[in-house]
Amino acid sequence: MSSTLERHAVAVGDLLVGEGPAVVIAGRVSLRAHHGQADAFEVLRERATLAEPYSAADLPAIAELADAVVVGAAWTRDIPLVRAAAGLGLPVVVERRAAASMEEWLGLADYCAAAGDGRVILCEGGRLDLGLMRAAQAASGRPVLADVSRNIELSAAAVAAGADGLIVDGPCRTAEAPEQGSGWTATRTDAEPLPDLRVAEEAVTVAGALLRPESPATLPECRQAIDRVDAALATLLERRAALAGVVQRLKPVGGFAGRDMARERALVARMALRAPSLGEKHLAPIMNAVIEAGLHLAEERSER
The missing domain is CATH 3.20.20.70 (Aldolase class I)
Structure with missing residues (x-):
């Protein structure tokens, strides 16, 4: 060997x-x-x-x-x-x-x-x-x-x-x-x-x-690595939006009125364990924007 x-x-x-x-x-x-x-x-x-x-x-x-x-x-x-x-x-x-x-x-x-x-x-x-x-x-x-x-x-x-x-x-x-x-x-x-x-x-x-861990050594390599992360992020956001749409169809009260703030805070806390450098302080506004975008998309689709 x-x-x-x-x-x-x-x-x-x-x-x-x-x-x-x-x-x-x-x-x-x-x-x-x-x-x-x-x-x-x-x-x-x-x-x-x-x-x-x-x-x-x-x-x-x-x-x-x-x-x-x-x-x-x-x-x-x-x-x-x-x-x-x-x-x-x-x-x-x-x-x-x-x-x-x-x-x-x-x-x-x-x-x-x-x-x-x-x-x-x-x-x-x-x-x-x-x-x-x-x-x-x-x-x-x-x-x-x-x-x-x-x-x-x-x-x-x-x-x-x-x-x-x-x-x-x-x-x-x-x-x-x-x-x-x-x-x-x-x-x-x-x-x-x-x-x-x-x-x-x-x-x-x-x-x-x-x-896959990467250690880019040049600015172009770093930008390419960021592009790959952004591509993965976009794929996950699209999937999350689709699942959020399913939730809105299943909820008795849908749309923005159906938001569960306690659940969202718990979500951010769990995410902070995976992203400690961002922490809850920085993750909270990011996830709020993600959730709102998914709710807007669900509303738009329901109106068609």
């Missing part, structure tokens, strides 16, 4: 995996799907972010056109190909074989680190054992990715479990980032990201803002 317990990050193209916000990576290309019958340079001409070889013949194209090489779960026991892939001088994404233990997974990651330049990222895919993924991250200190292509609904759970990034099937990469600065990579042929990319982006933005 790896003894490298210090947490570190690995750059994959324009993204930093392991520090700062979680990222979304699209553009994984598996040359194994072509069974050695395709020209790797032609397949990768759009510049793949992550590329998985079929054989050693694919490695020159991967070295030239990809940002990272994937040691895929299906061939982790092909040691000559693993060694050759790890020696390309690219970051190596080591996918766990379905039946592999954590010790086997981390042992292979250590082997790839020794055969290459040390830049190794763990990847959990398939049925996604998020508990094992988290344990491997803690034991090794290496960054981890969760491939949610087959389980896009687990995107938020993967981020909550500590994934440093999500892999989503999609187009190849560009440096373009979303408005909220959540950190993702994908070429968009339409005005909006593909649905699965949007789900993953929301997961790294909202779940990441709530659960």
Whole structure:
């Protein structure tokens, strides 16, 4: 098992995996799907972010056109190909074989680190054992990715479990980032990201803002982190407004006349336990504004 317990990050193209916000990576290309019958340079001409070889013949194209090489779960026991892939001088994404233990997974990651330049990222895919993924991250200190292509609904759970990034099937990469600065990579042929990319982006933005600690070092990084928190806050406020509307429909006395001030004071007191730096003094006017906005919205909807 790896003894490298210090947490570190690995750059994959324009993204930093392991520090700062979680990222979304699209553009994984598996040359194994072509069974050695395709020209790797032609397949990768759009510049793949992550590329998985079929054989050693694919490695020159991967070295030239990809940002990272994937040691895929299906061939982790092909040691000559693993060694050759790890020696390309690219970051190596080591996918766990379905039946592999954590010790086997981390042992292979250590082997790839020794055969290459040390830049190794763990990847959990398939049925996604998020508990094992988290344990491997803690034991090794290496960054981890969760491939949610087959389980896009687990995107938020993967981020909550500590994934440093999500892999989503999609187009190849560009440096373009979303408005909220959540950190993702994908070429968009339409005005909006593909649905699965949007789900993953929301997961790294909202779940990441709530659960992933950040230490921005520059003003732009700090503003991007604030944007992510604001996005999560807006999502929660929208949900709260919807629930407040349900309460107004269920109350015998609705609207502003139905406000329970004692309950609101207790709410603020409980919130102050989670936000002690703000305290009740600063939280009270914030929550009053939130409650009033929800009541106004409920009234507007009832008049339609």
